[in-house]
Amino acid sequence: MLAYILKRILATIPVMLVVALTVFSLLFLAPGDPATMIAGDQASAADIERIRQSLGLDQPFLVQFGKWLWRLVHFDLGNSVFTGQPVTTLMAERVGPTVSVMLLTLLLSICIAVPLGVVAASKSGSWIDRAIMSVSVVGFSVPLFVVGYILAWTFSLKLQWLPPQGYTPLAEGLWPWLQRLILPAVTLGFVYIVLIARITRASMLEVLQQDYVRTARAKGLGPRSVLFLHALKNGAVPVITVIGIGFAALIGGTVVTETVFTIPGMGRLTVDAILRRDYPVIQGLVLVFSFVYVLVNLAVDLIYTLVDPRIRY
Amino acid sequence: MDRRSFIKAGAAAALAGISAPALSQSARQKVLRFVPYTDLTIFDPMWSTVDITRDYGYMIYDTLFGLDANFQPQPQLAEGLLWGDDGRSCTITLRSNITFHDGEPIRARDCVASLKRWSQAAPMGATLFALTDELVAVDDRTLRFRLKRPFPILPAVLGQLSAPVPLIMPERVAQTDVKTQITDRTGSGPFKFKADEFQLGNLAVFEKFQGYQPTPSTARGLTAGPKMVHFDRVEWRRIPDASTAAAALQTGDVDWIGGPTSETVELLAGFKDVDLPRLEDIPSMAMMRINALHAPFNNKKIRQALLPAIDQAEFCMSVAGTNPQNFATGSGFFPPGTALASDAGLDPLKGPRSIEKARQLLKEAGYSNERVRLLGAADSPASTTPLAQVAADMLGKLGLNLDIALLDNASVAQRRRSEEPIDKGGWSLSCWLFPGTWFVDPGTNIMLRGNGRNAWFGWPTIPKLEELRDAWLNSPSSDDRKRIAQEMQVVGMDELPAIPLGAIYRQTALKKYLVDRVPTATVFWNIRRG
Numbered sequence: 001m002l003a004y005i006l007k008r009i010l011a012t013i014p015v016m017l018v019v020a021l022t023v024f025s026l027l028f029l030a031p032g033d034p035a036t037m038i039a040g041d042q043a044s045a046a047d048i049e050r051i052r053q054s055l056g057l058d059q060p061f062l063v064q065f066g067k068w069l070w071r072l073v074h075f076d077l078g079n080s081v082f083t084g085q086p087v088t089t090l091m092a093e094r095v096g097p098t099v100s101v102m103l104l105t106l107l108l109s110i111c112i113a114v115p116l117g118v119v120a121a122s123k124s125g126s127w128i129d130r131a132i133m134s135v136s137v138v139g140f141s142v143p144l145f146v147v148g149y150i151l152a153w154t155f156s157l158k159l160q161w162l163p164p165q166g167y168t169p170l171a172e173g174l175w176p177w178l179q180r181l182i183l184p185a186v187t188l189g190f191v192y193i194v195l196i197a198r199i200t201r202a203s204m205l206e207v208l209q210q211d212y213v214r215t216a217r218a219k220g221l222g223p224r225s226v227l228f229l230h231a232l233k234n235g236a237v238p239v240i241t242v243i244g245i246g247f248a249a250l251i252g253g254t255v256v257t258e259t260v261f262t263i264p265g266m267g268r269l270t271v272d273a274i275l276r277r278d279y280p281v282i283q284g285l286v287l288v289f290s291f292v293y294v295l296v297n298l299a300v301d302l303i304y305t306l307v308d309p310r311i312r313y
Numbered sequence: 314m315d316r317r318s319f320i321k322a323g324a325a326a327a328l329a330g331i332s333a334p335a336l337s338q339s340a341r342q343k344v345l346r347f348v349p350y351t352d353l354t355i356f357d358p359m360w361s362t363v364d365i366t367r368d369y370g371y372m373i374y375d376t377l378f379g380l381d382a383n384f385q386p387q388p389q390l391a392e393g394l395l396w397g398d399d400g401r402s403c404t405i406t407l408r409s410n411i412t413f414h415d416g417e418p419i420r421a422r423d424c425v426a427s428l429k430r431w432s433q434a435a436p437m438g439a440t441l442f443a444l445t446d447e448l449v450a451v452d453d454r455t456l457r458f459r460l461k462r463p464f465p466i467l468p469a470v471l472g473q474l475s476a477p478v479p480l481i482m483p484e485r486v487a488q489t490d491v492k493t494q495i496t497d498r499t500g501s502g503p504f505k506f507k508a509d510e511f512q513l514g515n516l517a518v519f520e521k522f523q524g525y526q527p528t529p530s531t532a533r534g535l536t537a538g539p540k541m542v543h544f545d546r547v548e549w550r551r552i553p554d555a556s557t558a559a560a561a562l563q564t565g566d567v568d569w570i571g572g573p574t575s576e577t578v579e580l581l582a583g584f585k586d587v588d589l590p591r592l593e594d595i596p597s598m599a600m601m602r603i604n605a606l607h608a609p610f611n612n613k614k615i616r617q618a619l620l621p622a623i624d625q626a627e628f629c630m631s632v633a634g635t636n637p638q639n640f641a642t643g644s645g646f647f648p649p650g651t652a653l654a655s656d657a658g659l660d661p662l663k664g665p666r667s668i669e670k671a672r673q674l675l676k677e678a679g680y681s682n683e684r685v686r687l688l689g690a691a692d693s694p695a696s697t698t699p700l701a702q703v704a705a706d707m708l709g710k711l712g713l714n715l716d717i718a719l720l721d722n723a724s725v726a727q728r729r730r731s732e733e734p735i736d737k738g739g740w741s742l743s744c745w746l747f748p749g750t751w752f753v754d755p756g757t758n759i760m761l762r763g764n765g766r767n768a769w770f771g772w773p774t775i776p777k778l779e780e781l782r783d784a785w786l787n788s789p790s791s792d793d794r795k796r797i798a799q800e801m802q803v804v805g806m807d808e809l810p811a812i813p814l815g816a817i818y819r820q821t822a823l824k825k826y827l828v829d830r831v832p833t834a835t836v837f838w839n840i841r842r843g
Contacts, residue, residue: 032723036730038355040362042476042751042759044767045730047434051360054492082354083513084494093512149556157560164560165552262552262561264515271553272352272514275692277723 001305005298012294019290020283024068027279028061034081034277055081068283077287078280080273087284090269097167098254098265100177104185105250106243109192114239116193117200118227124205132197139194144253148187148260155183165262184261188253192246199242203235210234236307244300251289342842343545345827348552348561349835350572350695353517356506357494359434359477364748367476368835371536372519372547373414373500374480377405377424378472381534382594384652384753386468389528389537390419390481390501392454400463400789407454412524413483414505421450423501426487428471428479433491435477437470437756440786465789466756474535474750474833475757503527503540503838504547517549519837535595535833543841555695556580562587562822569823571835574695575634578820585825592821594832595648595749596641599628599700599814600760602743605773607734609685610741614678616809620661622671622707625815631699632746633817644816645802646761648749652791653798658806662813668710675711682714688728688740691719700744700814708742729770743770746817748834754798755785760811761801773810 035051052058056067071078077087120132156164162183168176207213208231216230254267262268266285273281304311349368355361358370378386388394390411395404411419425448432438442448447459458467471479481501489495498506504519511517527539550567552558555577561567563584572592573581581587601623609615629640643663647654687708689701698719705717718740720728725743733739752758761782762768763775778801785797805811823830828843 030724031720032725032727036726037723038361040366040476041726041745041747042362042769044436044769048730050492054494080354080513083356084496085513090513152557152560156564160564163566164564165557166550166561166566260554260557262515262550262554262557264512268553269514275721275723276352276354 001302005302008294008298008301012291015294016287016290020069020072020287021065023283023286024065024279025061027277027282028064030277032277033057034279037276038082057081068280072287077284080278080281082276082278087280090281091266091284091288094264094266094269096169096265097263098258098267100167100170100181101184101188101254101257101263101265102250104178104181105189105192108185109189109196110243112189113193113196114200114232117197117239118204118232120197120201121204121208122223122227129201133201136194136197139190142190144187144191144256145260147190148183148257151183151187152261167263167265180261180263184257184263187260188250188257191253192250195242195246195249196239200235200239203238204231207231207235233307237304240300240303240307244296247296248293251293345544345547345569345837345840346567347547347549347835347837348558348567348570349517349549352514352551353549354513355494356496356498358480359430359491360494362476364476364834367478369506369517370476370478370480371836372502372504373498373506374482374502375500375540376472376478376480376536377407378468379528379535379537380469380472380474381532381537383534384469385532385537386472387528387530387532387534387537389472389530390424394468398459400465401460403458403460403467404451405456405458407456408526408528409454411501411526413501414499414522414524415483416524417483418453419481419501420453420484421456422453423484423487424456424481425450426484427481430482430487430489430491431477431479435473435479437473437475438477438479440756441467441470462787463789464787466786466794470756472536473757474753475748503542515551519547519549521545535831536836540838542838544837547837559822562824565824568827569821571821572695572819573822575632575820578822579634581822588823588825588827589820590823590830591639591832592819593749593834595651595753596644596816596818597696597749598644598646598648598747598752598760598816599625599632600745600747601700601704601812601814602745602760602769602771603773603809603811604739604741604743604771605810606732607739607741609680609683612678613808615675615680616812617661617807618671618674618678618680619711619812620671620809621667621674622711623662623812623814624666624707625662625813627707628700628703628744629815629817631703632696633819639818639820641816641818645813646752646758646805646811647754647798647802648752649816651749651753653754653795655795655799655802657799658803659813661806668707671711675713680713684716684735685713685741686716686718686735686739688725688743689717689719690722690725692721696746697744700746704742704744732766732772744814749816750834754794755782755801761805763808763810768810771810773808775804775808775810777804778808778810 035048035055035057038051039048079086116132120129123129152164155162162179166180168180170177213231216226254265255271258265258267270285349365351365353365353369355366358366375390377389377391379389381387390407392406392408413419432442444461444464445458446461450456483499486495486497498508503522503525505522507518507520521542527541530538532538552561555574558570559577559580562570578589603610603616605611625642633639641649645659687705690697708715729743731739755761759769761778763773763778765774766772781797781801785794788794788797826843827840830840
């Protein structure tokens with residue numbers, strides 16, 4: 001198992017390199033450069049060139065990429081071309097809010113979606129099943145930002161139960177932290193809940209047809225025991241898969257959610273960096289996101305072995 | 314542990330985590346929370362001409378002179394000045410007991426170093442230093458310009474609002490090569506920057522500088538007069554989403570939104586505790602910049618043919634909404650309400666507008682279906698995007714062979730630098746919304762330059778404009794300067810380096826308990842809780 005984990009982690013290195021080269025090439029080819037953004041509208045071409053030179057942006061592609069790679073080998077992601085702050089510092093500032101939103105979203109989603117899916121499957125064809133599936137269709141169809149605006153309007157402006165935006169670190173207390181995260185997490189969880197609920201339902205429907213479930217019922221086990229102790233464990237593999245696959249959507253979703261609710265997380269940092277053409281920050285973020293995504297996939301593969309002992313690596 | 318005990322324990326743990334809000338009510342009273350229109354990313358006011366860096370500069374630095382409501386220079390860090398040698402020597406005396414944030418006194422040599430660095434970044438600085446034989450610190454409180462010839466607008470130049478502003482920094486900071494961004498944020502102004510609390514793209518914090526000595530000068534206005542600070546702390550909280558910013562203002566999360574979109578303004582208009590005044594008395598200037606290098610617009614007649622189709626009201630309303638209080642039509646190259654604004658040369662923009670007439674003129678001028686590329690930003694809904702959309706509609710109606718390139722801001726900023734022909738990625742026209750402060754006089758008015766490849770993107774070569782600008786810079790009297798500015802506008806309307814699209818009074822949104830705001834963009838002195 002340990003050898004397998006090490007092999008998988010080592011296999012990420014070429015993936016990371018390809019990602020890095022691709023992103024660097026795309027940035028190099030994309031129009032717009034940070035010097036122009038820094039200089040502002042009144043600057044002359046000479047001013048912009050002066051800034052380009054000072055940032056090393058006038059050097060050839062391979063020189064720039066080589067320098068960046070050399071720094072990377074030394075675990076240095078470089079500095080923001082705008083503020084000069086190390087990229088790692090910027091990311092360290094932003095990781096807390098993003099992890100907070102994502103964890104709460106995952107927790108909410110799993111706690112809501114799995115029971116919904118199980119209930120829909122157990123009451124297959126009933127009005128409860130149809131209601132849950134209908135709501136899930138709506139959930140799939142409505143864009144994240146619309147959900148966010150509706151929630152903010154309802155719970156912040158009308159009911160005044162929750163603040164409309166911002167982030168408070170956990171260090172300042174559980175409730176201040178939570179009250180600013182509830183709306184973003186529910187917004188971000190909306191699609192995730194729908195996705196997990198539908199997969200759970202489909203998976204459970206399949207499992208509930210199995211002979212061992214019929215045997216469990218014949219033994220006189222109650223419906224709850226049958227559903228949650230016997231069926232759910234065997235129906236969990238596709239659910240875990242979709243949680244893993246959905247992680248990419250979750251990363252994408254943080255961009256929108258963090259913007260709508262002014263969460264100073266990595267999603268917003270990504271958007272801001274792209275709009276500014278802050279190359280080192282974009283590169284660093286893409287690398288980190290890619291690495292995290294690979295790790296999540298690895299974690300998903302390892303969790304399979306826990307829920308289904310037949311799976312071996 | 315049974316289920317009930319578990320729930321009780323969990324609830325107790327959760328409640329234990331609940332703490333008081335970060336700021337008590339009384340502490341919140343001393344904090345001003347402001348939403349800037351964009352991120353603060355550059356901390357060297359000589360490095361960037363973007364508004365937010367200029368505003369940051371005004372927070373933490375002061376200038377030798379400020380401008381009053383009539384654009385007349387008034388002493389700030391300076392106590393006064395003395396002209397000598399028939400206007401070829403200008404001696405500036407500093408006020409006593411003025412200090413930098415680190416407690417060091419502000420000396421003449423700090424000012425000299427600051428102005429020298431500024432001269433390498435600012436066009437007007439370069440103009441001033443080209444006329445300067447020597448700038449020296451005579452003693453700690455006195456600096457002297459020895460000029461090649463009289464330059465009566467020198468104090469006004471030292472108080473200019475247009476970025477880069479001649480801000481005063483410690484000598485050790487000002488000695489930084491202008492190619493390198495400064496990192497020492499020791500300032501001379503009313504606020505100190507809290508570098509330890511800065512979060513890129515999220516939060517910038519300033520605190521009151523207790524050692525700041527406001528000028529005793531009684532003249533007030535744009536950047537003149539005593540800068541009184543009534544808040545212990547000013548927080549610039551970036552809220553990128555306009556609706557969220559509006560919600561934050563309504564709920565009291567923030568006190569002031571610097572530049573709300575017109576939709577946000579309409580939304581907030583219904584709230585009794587929100588005030589929506591003009592952001593500044595000097596309106597922003599909408600301009601259609603024309604690339605003079607390539608066909609078809611290297612032909613003056615074709616440039617002029619566009620004029621009958623230009624409806625300034627349409628352009629203005631696309632940005633400012635339909636309330637006529639928020640824009641001014643019939644405006645030229647100088648902002649309405651400022652000293653040099655006039656009607657001179659503006660007849661082609663007045664009277665009934667006619668697409669047909671413009672078409673006819675295009676035909677007569679010899680337009681032969683050359684491709685015309687309109688370059689515009691797709692992600693600036695509060696400024697240039699609507700201007701580009703109106704322009705696209707108008708140019709389409711004229712029957713031009715139109716190619717619309719609506720890109721993101723960063724791409725536009727780079728693409729406009731292309732001097733190539735259209736088929737190689739160049740451009741023909743682009744619409745911009747400039748801060749009015751840039752346009753108040755020919756010294757900083759980038760649309761009234763005709764210096765070819767050294768001009769702003771569009772590169773018009775108009776020797777007459779350059780001649781007049783030089784004459785304006787050297788003119789001894791304000792009446793004479795006004796006359797020259799009028800003449801420049803006439804030349805501008807004939808040659809059309811750009812077409813004026815109107816003036817827009819941007820609104821700002823703030824809680825009604827905030828009073829005494831200085832209507833100069835976003836400055837934070839004098840504003841207080843009523």
